[in-house]
Amino acid sequence: MIKNYIKIAWRNLLKNKVNTAINIFGLSIGISTCMVILIFVRYESSFDHYHEKAENTYRVVQHNQLPDQTLYWNTTAYPLASALRNDFPEIDMVTQTAGPVSREFSIEDEERDLIRFEESHVLFADPFFLKTFDIEWIAGDFNTALSDINSIILTEELANKYFPEHNENYQSIMGKTIALQSKDPLKVTGVIKSAPGNSNQRYNILIPYEFFKINNPYFSGNWSGNYQGTTYVVLQNEELRKPLEAKIASWKKKYLKPEDDKRISYFLQPLTEIHNETLYGSSPGGYILPSKVLFTASIVALFILVIAIVNFINLLTAQSISRSKEVGIRKVLGSKRRDLIRQFIFENSIIIIGTLCISVAIVSALLHQLNTNLSIIDLKLQFAWSHIGLILLIGCFTILLAAIYPAIVLSAYRPIQALKNRIQLRGTGNFNLRRSLIVFQFVIVQLFVIAAIVVALQMNYFKNESMGFSSNAVVMTPTPEFSKLEVFRNVLLENNNISKVSFGSGPPMAVHGFQLGTSFRRPEQTVEESLDAEMKIGDVNYLDFYDLELLAGRNFTSNKETFDEFIVNETLLKSYNWTPEEAIGKKIQINEGQATIVGVVKDYHNNSFQYEITPCIILNWEYYQNQAFIKIGNQNYESLAMIKEVWEDTFTSSIYRYDFLDDAIEKEYVLERLVFNGFTIFSILAICIGCLGLFGLMSFITSRKTKEIGIRKVMGASILQILSFFTKEFMRLVALAFIIAVPVVYYLMNLWLEGFTYRIDISIWMLLSGGLITFIISVITCSFQSIKAALANPIHALREE
Template sequence: MILNYFKSARRNLWKNKTNTIINVLGLALGITCSLGIFVFVNYELSFDKFHTNAKRIYRIVEHSKKADGIQHWPTTAYPLAEALKREFPDIGVTQTAGPDKKIISAKDQKGDVKRFEESRVMFADADYLRLFDFKNAFEKGLWIAGNAATAFQQPNAVVLTEKMAERYFGEVSNNYDDLIAKTLTLNNTDILTVSGIIRNPPANTNLPFDILINYQFFKSKNTYQANNWSGNYLGTTYVELPAGADPEKFEKAIDRFKSKYLKAEDNRRISYFLQPLSDIHTNSLYSSEPGSYVLGKEILWGLGSLAVFLILIASVNFINLSTAQAMQRQKEIGVRKAIGSTKAQLFFQFMSETFVLALLAGFLSINGLYGLLWIVNQKLSFIDLALKPDSQTWLFAAGLIGIITLLAGSYPALVLSGFKPAMAIKNNVQRKTSGISLRQGLIVFQFGITYCLLVATWISSDQMSFFQRKGLGFSKDAVLTINAPRDKKSGQLDAFRQELLQYPYIKDVSFASGAPLTQNWYGTDFRLKSEPVTMARQAEMKSTDTNYQRLFGLQLVAGQWISASNIVPDSVRFNGFVINETMAKMLNLSPEKAIGEKLVINEGEAPIIGVVKDFHNASLQQAIQPCVFMYSNAPEQIHVQLLATNGRISNLPQTLAHLSQIWKENFPDDVYQFTFLNESLAKNYFVEQLVFDAFKAFAAISIFISCLGLFGLIILTAAQRTKEIGVRKVLGASITSVVGMLTADFVKLVVCAIVLALPISWWAMHQWLQGFAYKTEINWWVFALSGIFAVVIALVTVSFQSIKAALMDPVKSLKSE
């Protein structure tokens, strides 16, 4: 019996090739996109779930009360971990520092020293790879050589990932045990001893590292930071609670014990909380771990909603085409019922047709999925995205096919199987059934979603353009950034600068902690000397030189920039600060009145000597932050401004080669690597770019699927009204009136969809834009143009078949059955 159902389904689908192609193509597109979104969302939700006790591991985060609000930090003071071990011996605790950039040196087989600048070097204690064991990430286990029990016994021990081991020691042919006790050099001075080799951590982790160095080594080299309870640097503390332990009770216990270690003022302002490991990757309240990124749950919910909408649109096509085709299958249904087919048998017959269509679409979507994932992986390669389907994907695909079969097939099957045999054989089933009104409602629903996606695409595009158009308040073009050398003698940087400035295609050089808008955010407390300690607020701190303001084009509104007269030679001391307008406002001072006021920050006390016009020191999602500039002779970055004409950098290849040569002559023991500032800034908006690309792609697919459905419906409508068209033409109707008659109903439904979807789309985009401190306006013409575009698309879709029907010979039309 079941085999007969599928044989009959195959014949009917082959007989109605056009509808079959439209349905399969629409469903395949919907399934492909839904599977792609599932893979991406599933990947984003899978971060760090592969550790044995992942559900019991928490990151300790810090909330710091300031006069201007609460600061949320994912990092904590370094001594916290050791205090927790003493106070709560029954819990697991691990402490990290970093990841950070370091220079690692290794000797090759010829004895030559090769240097590498690594950005994911992390210091970790002996408990780190016990808590984070990656057990379910690797079938053969995490450790290739060495083990967690002995790897951190030596203070200078280093654990390498497989990738790093091959980089430093070449192909080892799986003899990784031979690498144990080999040595590397850190920052050209400190010897590290290899104590273990582990597999490369998977990309879906918020604990990105390539090299692990014993945390005891960090403590010995950074005594002040390692013992400072008031500072918050790059230290992260994780705890593993015993089974059944209550996280809230543990938070209260920490709150009670911290007064034992913190100063009274720090105890008042600092609170510690537990953040579940599974929450780290999707909670945007806290900044991401260095080297990783945060993708908020609202983004994932939005992508999931798009997947649901695309499946619904494709299913709507099937329901509409199936119910519209019902008129052409009346006799078939009547004959089947007359010879004994029951309503249940007919229901399963039509459901089998839906299942075959969904199955065909599923097979097509497999190839489409691999293509889609390849595009996404390439697009987001800078975050090491490596999406691929797994067993969960195929289970989801199977469930999706089943859901589509029920969703798209059940209603048409009920309608078709419910025809009365006598009426069906006479082709006398009433056309104005509930199915017709439902079909109209589904068209409205379908185009309502399409309209919302069109509006979302337009407004997100406008927001991205706004980011690109809006001035940042500083010059960012033709500027490249080099990490400052670690080993430098007094005066060596100035000599390097003078050599560069002699080259005609180099315009300016500045040494600083970072560009005006940089991801390296260094905070400091600030207050006027006349204010009490409780008035301390948080500001960004930038260490700069005398050239910084000129190179980046920062505008002074009062006072002066840092000059030689403000600098104490061969020292990090300073005689004055420069602040931005936002900071002056927070001090309740005008730029002019701020000059000369004594300012106290964590790093010292000095008068304000200048105020610069506000510039964006954070991405445009955030408001401008208060900022203080101070002089330092220990920069972290070198900024080189190249000569450019009409926005085009002059003589770039030769200039880069000259830069490299001068670097090697001055700093032979340091690695030369550069990035263009423009490219670095673009990464600040990758989440927004992802949202925009998703809207753009899915809006196009939604339009295409909707148009497929309309095209199929107009074909069936024209076929059902063939005689009516013939009679109208014989009675003198023009081609224009016939085309208008066939298209009018569809256009009315599209206009109705626009009217209903307009307030929904406005509300949704208004809410989305609230997440940006600087945002474009929602203009009325966006909704008007989106509506016109939707109507035009509908008209173009139905007009071709309408004109074709109107041009038919009326004699042939009147002879048709």
């Protein structure tokens, strides 16, 4: 019997090649898209879950209460870990890290040549780090690997990079020396596997935290601020969390100054929630993906799968009339309805299983492409055996909906009517169900299309809205030796392609997660009255380089070893209700010292557009002028080679690297671009699947109304009138879908835009544009089948067999 089922199924597939291809194509798109999204969601929801102690591990976070706001920091003061370890015996484990940061390393090869490397994920960690987090060891002893202050642990990739001659004998490189910053020799004491992609701890090198403390005594002993230090604690169980937070609240006054004790509070954040929690921002060197984004993605995956299944059902039932005689003959010959149901379920399941196999191949290709497109966040998605359960779940769900319902419809035909080719479905319920499903599909389609338009316009706003400073054709490069800055500048300006050069701590807008923070107050105010501000270091050319507009006062007149002048932005003045003219000559106190305001610049975006403009203080201070900003001719990238040559001739003991400011700014919108790309792709997929749904319903209607079309043509109806007859039917469905979709998408996109301080407003034309796009595509899809039906010979339609 099964052999017979397979033979008949194969014949029907070959008989309807086009419809079969559309069936498989539409369903495979839906299943593949659903699987990719769910694999992505599962990956992004699994960060740090692989650690054995994950459920009882917490990151210590800090709330900084200011008079006008509360700041939420994911990093804490460096002395905190040692104090917690000494004073709270109920804490099983406390570990502290600094970084990750970029550092330069050098090593002598066999020919005694010095080879330099720059690594971007160098993490300073104490020995407890190796016992808190699960790390796969290749060589070395994790109990002693970080005991020596001058030790270094490499990942497998870096061990191969630094010592290619070891030929995978990693034990042979134990004790070899690598120089940090060309001066501090470190001995290799371990080789480990890289952290998995779904880890918030990003590193490729581990160096003892004690080494950091000795070389950074001010940072490591300062309780008032935080300098990329992350503290983790391990508890025996979750019930100890709240009592411990309460104890810390009263305990911290033991170490903090009275003014710091009032503003600083410590809390424990579960390790497994770090990656999806937006309140504290991303970990140093990592990124976050909010839970609401993952939830939305899961809903999108379900919608894509459901509309693909709906199309599959529509196409199968639309083709069912061509098999009505087969059903009639089988029933006359004694087949029971359950036998027919079993047969059609078997046939449809074969198609679905085949589609699943095709989908697996598509998924592998899509995951590879997704990893490539999102390499900026080091995405490491791959299809694994653990996803087999997900495939089976999707397959069972698809078979349940897409195989059983068509089988029931096909098996319900009455034999007499089937043999006379006069199939009459009972009432209008089935047809109304199809209409409802098409409306549902196009509600989803228009949600995606309109959402993609809104997101695209918001991204365009990010790209084209004035930031208040010039960023075009700006090259940024580090300046490791301050004493050589003027020599570097003068040589660069000798080239006609270089128009301006400036030095400072960073561009006007914070990029690469780097921003210097401070607090400010009037000299007569108390520390408790201090407000938060960004501190920006810039030389005398900084304002002119970035075209920052002075509203009052003057620019810096000379570069100074210690600062005594400030230039502030408009937002800072609002704290004291000063006008720009009133602010000139006023003194303010910051954490680093006191100075006089000599200039006020017009507000510029010192943060990306997701966030508001904050108070900013510009200092002329040699201490932090560690970046060079070079203005090259517009799109004149030939000068890059010259900049590199001059840089390497000037800073001979360091490694050259550069970045374009525009590229760095664009990276600040990684999550938004991910959302934009997602909605764009989903819109295209939804339109494709929705059009297949229209095609299926159109096939159903034309097959039922063949004789009606023939009669209309015989009675003189033109092709245009017949097209109008069918198009009008479907445009009502599309219009109804648009009416339903508009309020839903308007609410959802406004909710999304609320996450941006600077945003576009949703206009009626955006909504209408989405509806128009869907309308045009629907008309084209309908016309294809309508024209085919209208051009058919009416004689064939009216002929009785």
